[in-house]
Amino acid sequence: MLETILGLKDVLIEGTIDTLYMVTVSTLFAYLIGLPLGVLLFTTARGGIHENTTVNRVLGWVVNIGRSIPFIILIVALIPFTRLVIGKAIGATAAIVPLVIGSAPFVARLVEQSLEEVDPGVVEAAKCMGADRFHIIVHVLLGESVPSLIRGFSITAITLIGYSAMAGAVGAGGLGDIAIRYGYHRYQTDVMLFTLVLMIAIVCIIQFIFGFAANRIDKKNRA
Amino acid sequence: MIQIENVTKVFKPGAENEVTALNNVSFTIENGDIFGIIGMSGAGKSTLLRCLSMLEKPTSGRILQDGVDLASLRGKALLKAHRKTGVVFQGYNLLMQKTVRQNIAFPLKLAHAPKEQVAARTDELLQLVGLQDKADVYPAQLSGGQRQRVAIARALATSPEVLLCDEPTSALDSLTTKQMLALLQDINTKLGVTIVIITHEINVVRAICNKVAVIDAAKFAESGRTDEIFDSPKSSITRLLLGTEGGQKHA
Ligand SMILES: Nc1ncnc2c1ncn2[C@@H]1O[C@H](COP(=O)(O)OP(=O)(O)O)[C@@H](O)[C@H]1O
Numbered sequence: 001m002l003e004t005i006l007g008l009k010d011v012l013i014e015g016t017i018d019t020l021y022m023v024t025v026s027t028l029f030a031y032l033i034g035l036p037l038g039v040l041l042f043t044t045a046r047g048g049i050h051e052n053t054t055v056n057r058v059l060g061w062v063v064n065i066g067r068s069i070p071f072i073i074l075i076v077a078l079i080p081f082t083r084l085v086i087g088k089a090i091g092a093t094a095a096i097v098p099l100v101i102g103s104a105p106f107v108a109r110l111v112e113q114s115l116e117e118v119d120p121g122v123v124e125a126a127k128c129m130g131a132d133r134f135h136i137i138v139h140v141l142l143g144e145s146v147p148s149l150i151r152g153f154s155i156t157a158i159t160l161i162g163y164s165a166m167a168g169a170v171g172a173g174g175l176g177d178i179a180i181r182y183g184y185h186r187y188q189t190d191v192m193l194f195t196l197v198l199m200i201a202i203v204c205i206i207q208f209i210f211g212f213a214a215n216r217i218d219k220k221n222r223a
Numbered sequence: 224m225i226q227i228e229n230v231t232k233v234f235k236p237g238a239e240n241e242v243t244a245l246n247n248v249s250f251t252i253e254n255g256d257i258f259g260i261i262g263m264s265g266a267g268k269s270t271l272l273r274c275l276s277m278l279e280k281p282t283s284g285r286i287l288q289d290g291v292d293l294a295s296l297r298g299k300a301l302l303k304a305h306r307k308t309g310v311v312f313q314g315y316n317l318l319m320q321k322t323v324r325q326n327i328a329f330p331l332k333l334a335h336a337p338k339e340q341v342a343a344r345t346d347e348l349l350q351l352v353g354l355q356d357k358a359d360v361y362p363a364q365l366s367g368g369q370r371q372r373v374a375i376a377r378a379l380a381t382s383p384e385v386l387l388c389d390e391p392t393s394a395l396d397s398l399t400t401k402q403m404l405a406l407l408q409d410i411n412t413k414l415g416v417t418i419v420i421i422t423h424e425i426n427v428v429r430a431i432c433n434k435v436a437v438i439d440a441a442k443f444a445e446s447g448r449t450d451e452i453f454d455s456p457k458s459s460i461t462r463l464l465l466g467t468e469g470g471q472k473h474a
C-alpha cells in the first residue's frame with residue numbers, strides 16, 4: 001500500500017494543493033458576497049436598524065432558494081456562466097464559481113445567526129452614544145460577534161472541502177477527483193482511503209486552528 | 224430643562240394585545256436635579272426612560288429638552304442630542320469583546336475625538352468611577368457593581384448634560400447600593416450633571432433625589448420635592464410605596 005501511495009506522491013500533492021486552493025479562494029469569495037448579505041438580512045429584519053420587510057423577504061427567498069439547490073446540479077447549471085467568467089468550465093479555478101455561488105447563501109445565514117447572538121441592548125446603548133448605522137454594524141454587530149464569525153468561517157471552509165470533492169467529480173481536480181478516479185474507476189481502495197485520510201486531516205486542522213483562534217479572541221465568557 | 228408634556232405611549236396600537244405603557248404623563252425636570260421616577264414594576268418607568276433617551280417616540284404628547292421636541296430630531300441633530308444625554312441601562316449593555324477602557328472610549332471614538340483627548344478623558348473617567356486598576360480587563364471579569372460603574376463612565380464620556388439611569392441599584396447589595404448612590408451624588412455635585420433615576424425602591428429616592436415623580440400603572444400620580452411628597456403624600460400609590468397605607472408593602 002505504501003508503495004502505491006508513494007508512487008502517486010506527486011498526484012496526491014497536486015490534489016491537496018488543488019483542494020486547498022479551491023477551498024481557500026472560494027471561502028474568501030463566499031464571504032465577500034455572503035457577509036454583506038448576512039448583515040443585510042439581519043439589519044432589514046423587523047426591528048432591525050434598516051428595517052425593510054420587502055428587501056428582507058426578497059433576500060430571504062433568494063438565500064433559501066440558493067441553499068436548496070443541490071450542489072451537483074448547481075455545478076452543471078452554472079457551466080455557461082463559469083465559462084463566461086473564467087473562460088473555461090473545467091479545472092480547479094472553474095470550480096470556484098459554483099463553489100462560491102453555492103456557499104454564499106449558506107454564509108449569509110451563518111453571518112445572520114452570528115449577529116442575532118449580539119445583545120440588542122448593546123445596539124440600543126450604542127444608539128444612545130450617538131452611533132450611526134455604519135458604526136453599529138462595524139463596531140457593535142460585527143465587532144461583538146467576531147468569535148462567532150470565526151467559528152462560522154471554519155464551518156464554511158469545512159463544508160467547502162466536501163463541496164470541492166463533488167466538484168472534483170466533474171473535472172475540478174483536487175482530492176475528491178483522485179478518490180473517484182483511483183478508488184471508484186480503478187478499484188484502488190487504498191488510494192481512496194488515503195485521500196480520505198488527507199481530507200479528514202485538513203478538516204481537523206481547520207477546525208483546530210479556527211476553534212483555537214475563536215476561543216482565544218472571545219472575551220465574553222472569560223471569568 | 225426637560226418638559227414631559229402629556230406623554231402617552233401605546234405599544235401595538237389597534238392590536239388585540241395593545242398596551243398603554245404611559246397614559247398622559249406630564250412633569251418637568253430642572254437642570255441640576257437628581258430626579259427620581261418611582262413606580263411599581265410594570266408601571267411604565269422604563270418606557271418613559273426610553274422616550275427620554277430617544278429610543279422610542281411617544282404615541283402622543285411631547286418631550287422638550289431645552290425647548291427642543293426630541294421626537295422632531297433627525298440625522299446629525301439626533302446623534303448630537305444622543306451625546307447630550309447619557310444612559311445607564313438596567314443590564315449595563317457593555318461591549319463584551321472590548322476592555323473597560325475601550326468601552327469608556329467608545330462614545331468618544333464615535334464622536335471622532337482626537338486620540339490624546341480620548342486617552343486623557345478615559346483616564347479621568349476611570350478615576351471618577353474608581354476603576355483605574357480594571358482599565359484593561361473585560362466586562363465578563365467584573366462584578367455587577369463594577370460593570371455598572373463602567374456603564375456610568377461610558378455614559379459620561381461625551382460630557383452629557385443629563386444622565387438617565389434605569390434601576391441603577393436594583394441588582395446591587397446594600398453596601399454597593401450606598402456606594403453607587405454616593406457616586407451619582409458626586410457626579411451631580413461635581414460635574415453639575417442632571418440625573419434622572421428610575422427605581423421602584425423608595426429608599427433610593429429618599430437617599431439622593433431632591434425631586435420625585437410617582438407613576439402608577441402608566442398614569443402620572445404626583446411630583447414635587449421629595450421631602451414634601453414624602454411628608455404629605457397626596458396619592459394612594461405614594462402612600463403604598465411609602466408603606467404608610469394599611470401597612471402593605473409591595474416590591
Ligand atoms: N416593546 C414593547 N412592546 C409591548 N409592550 C411593552 C413594550 N415595552 C414595554 N411594554 C409593556 O409596557 C408596560 C410598562 O413596561 P415598563 O416601561 O418596562 O415598566 P417598568 O419599567 O415600570 O417596570 C408593561 O406592561 C410592559 O409589558
Ligand SMILES: [Mg+2]
Nearest residue numbers: 268269270390
Ligand atoms: Mg423597568
